[in-house]
Amino acid sequence: MKRMLVYEYMPNGTLRDHLSPSSRTPLSFTIKMKIALGSTKGLLYLHTEADLPIFHRDVKASNILLDSKFNAKVADFGLL
Numbered sequence: 001m002k003r004m005l006v007y008e009y010m011p012n013g014t015l016r017d018h019l020s021p022s023s024r025t026p027l028s029f030t031i032k033m034k035i036a037l038g039s040t041k042g043l044l045y046l047h048t049e050a051d052l053p054i055f056h057r058d059v060k061a062s063n064i065l066l067d068s069k070f071n072a073k074v075a076d077f078g079l080l
Contacts, residue, residue: 012066038072
């Protein structure tokens, strides 16, 4: 049996994609704040509200996924 973790499709990729110099469209301040707050809420949930607390030890822009409305989702927190 092989273990795998499957993520839902995130059409806006990662935060890193939008912060790189080659990004086509810069993010507005409002969108940046939305991403920052969403990421913070995700980490707070993992640390304090999950049944077994999970401490993300590799928070970086490439581990923040963005959906079609730029809602942030924390990814790659070492479950495997």
